Amino acid sequence: MELTRMKQDERSVKKGKGYEIKPSAVHERLYVVELEEEVITRFFEDVREISSQQLVYIPYMRFILTEKLLRLLDENFQKAVRAILHDRQTGGFTVGVNKQTTDPEDYVKFSTAFSHLVGIPNFDAMSGNYYARFSVKHTDTSDSYLRQAYRLFTLHTDGTYVDEATDWLLMMKFEEQQAVGGRSRLLHLDDWEELERFYQHPMASQRLIYKAPPSKNVVKEVFRTTFYEQNNEPCICFIDQFVHPENIAQATYLQELSRSMENSSATKGLELPAGELIMLNNRFWLHGREAFEENTGLHRELLRQRGRFA
Template sequence: MSMVQEKVKSFVGKYETFKVKEHPHHHRLYHIELKSEALDLFLAGNEEVNSQQLEYVPYMRLILAKRLETILGETFAKTIREILHDRNSGGFTIGMQNQTTEVEDYIKFSTALTHLVGGVNFDAMSGTYYARFSVKDTDDSDSYLRQAYRLFTLHTDGTFVDEPTDWLLMMKFAEENAVGGESRLLHLDDWEELEKFSNHPLATTRIEYKAPASKNVTQTVYNQTFYEQNGKPCICFIDQFAYPQTLEQASYLKELSDSMENSPATIALPLPVGDLVMINNTFWLHGRAPFEKNPKLYRELLRQRGYFAKV
């Protein structure tokens, strides 16, 4: 067993209201299972809360988080924070365990979870703190996000906004007639060419990023591709919205993207309806495999992203 695998298992255990397991599809991720009674208690105790209230009354998001912590215990909140901060892991999956298929429940649970971790960024694409979007057979959008039959290349979120984006949550709401389209994930420390690209002379050059019209963000930002946290390299990159100024910068970004896409450490992760994946956005990259063609294809996802609490 490698040192990394030993460290990743450090959170595995059975607690009073939840269980942390090794993830069956990725050696760095965990899968968390809640006691069904605890999840039922959270859902039943928040029937009066709805998504409109969460959008209009921001402190209700924190009230939900506190209610979830009260039911699951402070150990649960501490565990998910520590997993996300842990460089050897930085991610987990968790879900509704077939106890509900209601969209409102999905929104409430994911909101409670994220607000145990920190603050949530405003999502200009949707006009609130989360985004819901669908992937269908046809689409005329201006990015790969909704284009089902294209490879959605590996990237980090928050590249074109001037605010920290430390973590990312993606939850699957619905899926019909879908073959392929798995989430693709790459942990920086598994990438065999990390040292080559993070030590490159252009690694810390500030690259211009601009969003397409659908993102509803008009500002231009400049970000380093690689930066350091706690003595380790972190990354900020998306190929679609980068505007390098020189041939050398463009070649560097293209070679970097190709290297990650072709890395054997890039893993396809299946995610059942009602489950979510939450990852540290500073050292995990994510994307999506293409779907197989189907006129009746439909998938709906929820996205939340934000920053870690400072206390």
């Protein structure tokens, strides 16, 4: 399959009331959504009385946040954001609060307003909530690479071990201290040089068992194929930690697939500043994390939401 990377000049800048959407300077497939400072200020003023506890206890309040954001923008904004995530050529964007706040409550509200622009988050069993907040620190005793700072977090898609659709992924950085390294790693499926080899392999359509470790609070086994099609395009479901092959042939295929993606020249690092989030189409974007440099004062806190399109 030929690579289909886009050049920045092939994508247009979109401007509307209170916002501008333009190609990212750090990845040729991503967009940057820039909200005017007045929009961000007014949004946080308008939602000041809504607490994160209300968002957890009263699901419709999550959509109220989105409605309050849309009031400050034009009628095309939601369509533009959805179009980016559905577009195979891009499928992702970043947006931030422009340093107007560092309050975690505000970050929860901001990320919730954006996630509910496009769909509904899945229940996150790890946190018992519609979102998860977790930290990466110097020491860790967890049972997955998610919190282990000094290991490479290999490329994967989210939602592999749950039995509901995981169309999109949102990650937002809350804070960071004494962190060197640890950039997000991204690979768009169509930029992977060996996609055709692994997509056409006999193992690509075999159903494999996915099981989560105890920390995920999910005990059900899920059967998934590594590749599947949507809109006549290949999509992928993969994470090396939770897939349980049943024979040497399956294990060899999975190891070679992971190594190929990790070694792809199209796998790129992305800095995500505190107060900024990234949304990706989880069906054709893979993500991971570089290892941090060792530091006893290391601390990073992230928020995750993932779910299905409306």
